[in-house]
Amino acid sequence: xxxxxxxxxxxxxxxxxxxxxxxxxxxxxxxxxxxxxxxxxxxxxxxxxxxxxxxxxxxxxxxxxxxxxxxxxxxxxxxxxxxxxxxxxxxxxxxxxxxxxxxxxxxxxxxxxxxxxxxxxxxxxxxxxxxxxxxxxxxxxxxxxxxxxxxxxxxxxxxxxxxxxxxxxxxxxxxxxxxxxxxxxxxxxxxxxxxxxxxxxxxxxxxxxxxxxxxxxxxxxxxxxxxxxxxxxxxxxxxxxxxxxxxxxxxxxxxxxxxxxxxxxxxxxxxxxxxxxxxxxxxxxxxxxxxxxxxxxxxxxxxxxxxxxxxxxxxxxxxxxxxxxxxxxxxxxxxxxxxxxxxxxxxxxxxxxxxxxxxxxxxxxxxxxxxxxxxxxxxxxxxxxxxxxxxxxxxxxxxxxxxxxxxxxxxxxxxxxxxxx
Numbered sequence: 001x002x003x004x005x006x007x008x009x010x011x012x013x014x015x016x017x018x019x020x021x022x023x024x025x026x027x028x029x030x031x032x033x034x035x036x037x038x039x040x041x042x043x044x045x046x047x048x049x050x051x052x053x054x055x056x057x058x059x060x061x062x063x064x065x066x067x068x069x070x071x072x073x074x075x076x077x078x079x080x081x082x083x084x085x086x087x088x089x090x091x092x093x094x095x096x097x098x099x100x101x102x103x104x105x106x107x108x109x110x111x112x113x114x115x116x117x118x119x120x121x122x123x124x125x126x127x128x129x130x131x132x133x134x135x136x137x138x139x140x141x142x143x144x145x146x147x148x149x150x151x152x153x154x155x156x157x158x159x160x161x162x163x164x165x166x167x168x169x170x171x172x173x174x175x176x177x178x179x180x181x182x183x184x185x186x187x188x189x190x191x192x193x194x195x196x197x198x199x200x201x202x203x204x205x206x207x208x209x210x211x212x213x214x215x216x217x218x219x220x221x222x223x224x225x226x227x228x229x230x231x232x233x234x235x236x237x238x239x240x241x242x243x244x245x246x247x248x249x250x251x252x253x254x255x256x257x258x259x260x261x262x263x264x265x266x267x268x269x270x271x272x273x274x275x276x277x278x279x280x281x282x283x284x285x286x287x288x289x290x291x292x293x294x295x296x297x298x299x300x301x302x303x304x305x306x307x308x309x310x311x312x313x314x315x316x317x318x319x320x321x322x323x324x325x326x327x328x329x330x331x332x333x334x335x336x337x338x339x340x341x342x343x344x345x346x347x348x349x350x351x352x353x354x355x356x357x358x359x360x361x362x363x364x365x366x367x368x369x370x371x372x373x374x375x376x377x378x379x380x381x382x383x384x385x386x387x388x389x390x391x392x393x394x395x396x397x398x399x400x401x402x403x404x405x406x407x408x409x410x411x412x413x414x415x416x417x418x419x420x421x
Contacts, residue, residue: 018156200241203234207234256303258382263296271301272327304381335405339402340400342396389401
């Protein structure tokens with residue numbers, strides 16, 4: 001009887017049960033009333049018969065004996081038949097029984113009418129509430145189908161019906177999640193296309209200009225060499241931009257599988273510093289690696305090296321000639337911290353809240369060809385491995401970025417079962 005767990009159904013069942021009990025009590029009361037009515041009719045009949053016989057001179061003892069007699073006789077039946085008092089005599093011709101029947105029948109009919117009225121009214125009220133509930137469900141489900149999830153089905157009661165409502169709500173939540181995911185994917189794709197078109201506009205225009213110059217002056221080797229080199233730079237910039245955008249898209253989609261293994265921290269830092277050695281020498285800047293040589297870090301060597309390289313490039317962009325960029329590391333039982341520090345101009349206060357936003361470039365950026373993707377890409381890589389990238393300090397003395405990873409006490413397990421971003 002699972003339906004009794006539902007409040008409305010339980011109330012309706014109790015109403016029917018109570019009404020039935022009242023009907024039984026009413027029937028019992030009518031039986032007592034009918035018995036009293038029959039007794040009254042019999043007494044009235046005996047009084048009239050006794051009065052008539054006494055008027056005819058029948059002795060009292062004989063009359064008393066006749067009233068106490070319980071055995072019928074053939075002579076008595078014949079006499080009653082001649083007087084028109086048989087089982088075939090119509091009830092209306094028998095005044096006292098007819099009167100008793102009318103009274104009892106009226107009471108029984110009235111009780112039955114009250115019972116029917118109560119059941120009908122109670123059922124109508126219950127069905128009306130059910131109709132409102134069903135209409136509410138229909139309207140809510142219709143809104144779900146339209147992608148509107150502000151309303152919810154009632155789930156504050158027990159019973160099969162509300163279990164069904166709960167199942168519908170779970171489907172609605174799944175539909176809402178899917179809808180939001182699709183909207184987010186569409187927005188991401190729209191923004192990505194807009195960003196790509198915006199960022200490629202400048203190098204494409206430059207390539208068109210350089211190509212036009214090369215076509216117009218094919219006989220001037222100096223011009224051809226110069227603008228061919230500039231075309232190559234534009235192509236390299238476009239390639240770098242597209243690669244960065246593709247990496248950001250893969251990270252956002254969660255399709256990057258980080259191969260986390262135990263690696264020496266010095267190896268990671270040296271791999272990240274290697275591509276910038278020539279640039280630092282050309283610009284008169286120093287690159288330093290400082291930290292315990294025996295410490296290890298559980299990370300994806302390639303991706304973490306790229307994130308660290310973006311931080312080093314950013315430090316070089318904001319460091320003047322004669323400046324120093326330090327990459328430091330230090331591990332504790334709880335944390336492992338990598339720091340990229342420079343003694344450059346620092347980050348202006350108005351730029352600090354936006355440095356991890358895509359395509360944001362400071363007016364004081366040292367790289368005129370930068371796209372503003374280095375720091376956001378580094379942040380996504382670090383956070384994808386469960387780490388944290390923050391600005392540790394900035395000011396006239398320079399800037400320090402910190403990459404922090406929680407030390408995993410079961411590094412061997414991490415090496416065997418790498419995490420999935």
